[in-house]
Amino acid sequence: MEIVTKRFLLRDFITEDEPAFFAxxxxxxxxxxxxxxxxxxxxxxxxxxxxxxxANERPRxxxxxxxxxxxxxxxxxxxxxxxxxxxxxxxxxxxxxxAPKFWGRYAYAIEVAKAMIDFGFQNLGLKEIRGxxxxxxxRIARLALRYGFVTIGTIPSPDWMLERGWSQTxxxxxxxxxxx
Numbered sequence: 193m194e195i196v197t198k199r200f201l202l203r204d205f206i207t208e209d210e211p212a213f214f215a216x217x218x219x220x221x222x223x224x225x226x227x228x229x230x231x232x233x234x235x236x237x238x239x240x241x242x243x244x245x246x247a248n249e250r251p252r253x254x255x256x257x258x259x260x261x262x263x264x265x266x267x268x269x270x271x272x273x274x275x276x277x278x279x280x281x282x283x284x285x286x287x288x289x290x291a292p293k294f295w296g297r298y299a300y301a302i303e304v305a306k307a308m309i310d311f312g313f314q315n316l317g318l319k320e321i322r323g324x325x326x327x328x329x330x331r332i333a334r335l336a337l338r339y340g341f342v343t344i345g346t347i348p349s350p351d352w353m354l355e356r357g358w359s360q361t362x363x364x365x366x367x368x369x370x371x372x
Contacts, residue, residue, distance in 0.1 A: 193247065193252075193255065193257065195257065195307050195308070195311055196262065197262075197303050197304070197306075197307045198303065199261065199262060199263075199300075199303060200259055200260065200261060200262055200269070200300075200303065200304060200307075201259075201260050201261075201262045201266075202257040202258070202259055202272060202304065202307060202308070203257055203258055203260065204243070204244075204247040204257060204258070205240060205243050205244065205247070205256075205257075205258045205271075206258070208266075209258050209260075209268045210240060212267065212268035212291070213236065213240060213258075213268060213271075214233070214236055214237075215291075216268075216270070216291035216292060216293075217231055217236045218231065218233075219291070219292050221292040221295075222289075222291070222292050225326045225328065225329050227350060227352045228352070242256075243256040243271075253275075253276040253277055254273065254274075254275045254276060254277050255273050255274045255275070255311075256271055256272075256273035256275070256287075257271060257272055257273060258270075258271055259271055259272055259290070259300075259304055268291070269290055269291060269294050269300060270288070270289045270290035270291050270294065270300075270304075271288075271289055272286075272287065272288045272289070272304050272305075272308050273285075273286070273287045273288075273308075274286055274308055274311065274312050274316065274318075274321070275287070276316075279322070281317075282317065282318055282319040282320065283318060283319065283320045283321070283322060284312055284316065284318050284320075284321055284322070285321075285322050285323060285324065286305070286308055286309070286312070286321050286322070286323045287323070288301055288304055288305055288308070288332075288335075295331065296331070301331075301335055302335065302338065305335055305339060306339070309321060309339060309365065309370060313367045313370055313371075318367065319366065319367050320364060320365070320366050320367070321341075321364075321365045322362060322363060322364055322365075323336060323341060323362070323363040323364075323365075324347065324360050324361070324362050324363070325360070325361050325363065326353060326358055326359075326360065326361075327346075327358045327359045327360070327361050328356070328358045333361070336363045336365075339365060339370070340365055340369050340370060341363040341364060341365045342363065342364055342365075342369075343361055343362070343363060344362050344363065344364045345361075345362055346359045346360060346361055346362065347360045347362050348360070
């Protein structure tokens with residue numbers, strides 16, 4: 193599975209991506225919006241295993257793709273996904289994460305988000321794309337608003353978020369609003 197943008201290749205994970213994936217998952221800046229369990233080595237290892245399982249499922253309902261540079265080093269920049277599991281066939285949850293060293297750089301997340309949204313609506317036949325963010329993650333909130341996502345409410349938040357005074361915000365983008 194591959195999606196090509198101007199600067200990036202979004203593709204299924206390969207073994208060579210593992211060291212960089214583990215490295216950025218252990219960075220303190222990455223961990224800011226994660227539970228302690230989510231930055232544990234075993235959790236990260238299980239994620240990669242899950243992503244590989246999804247890549248081999250037929251029919252495929254979940255896409256979690258590595259983000260790499262197209263022309264230069266094929267360096268892992270992060271990952272992105274559309275996950276339809278636990279949703280209707282016309283809905284998916286969008287997720288994007290970049291390694292901290294790429295945050296705020298050259299509109300990387302903007303380019304990746306557009307590619308994933310286009311893929312969801314054009315190739316997967318989605319009618320709605322949802323997202324869930326930590327209320328304190330203002331970078332992601334700005335990205336969601338840029339593409340026309342609207343806040344549809346908050347959802348129950350885990351204790352570690354509540355202890356920090358945060359909640360989870362749920363976002364929605366419809367195909368109709370994307371096309372207008």
